[in-house]
Amino acid sequence: MTLKKEAIFPADRHALYEKHGYSAAIKSGDLVFVSGQVGSRNDGTPEPEFKKQVTLAFDNLEAVLKAAGCTMHDIIDVTTFHTDPEAQFEDIMDVKAKVFDQVPYPNWTAIGVNWLAGFDFEIKVIARAQTML
Structure with missing residues (x-):
């Protein structure tokens, strides 16, 4: 059996995904696999101030x-x-504490890299969509 895949895109963010040829997220069954989100402003450029860039990545x-x-x-x-x-x-950690302020916290893996296409922080997640019965 093959699970159906559905591409997910947020409002007003299509240009970035189309430019680089990927989906913002893929929903398969009740799982949502979100591509790496960066602290890009509306025009796709990086937010220059680091903490604001992290906050914007979480907003995105x-x-x-x-x-x-x-x-x-x-x-x-x-x-x-x-x-x-x-x-x-x-x-x-300051931004993370404001976003994930309740237990249980999601598991987390942090990886140091030397290049993020002009950005300094990227976050990708897997979420479980809640189904209403």
């Missing part, structure tokens, strides 16, 4: 989840990418 993530019928509380797995983890850790 929330918009994709909303388009998929999910909330931040539906996230079960998080992977983040950081260009300078040691220097960025405090700002990331």
Whole structure:
């Protein structure tokens, strides 16, 4: 049996995905696989101030989840990418604590990288869509 896949796109964010040829998220069954979200402004350029870039990445993530019928509380797995983890850790943890403020927290893997196409932070997640019976 093959599960149906549905591409998910948030409002007003199509140009970035079309330019690079990927979906913002794919919904398959009750799972939502969200592509890496960055702190891009409306024109697709990086937010220059790091903490604001992280906050904007979470805002962009929330918009994709909303388009998929999910909330931040539906996230079960998080992977983040950081260009300078040691220097960025405090700002990331501050934003993270505001977003994930209830237990159980999602599991989290952080990876240091040396390139994110002009960005310094990226977040991708897997969420479980809630079904109404």
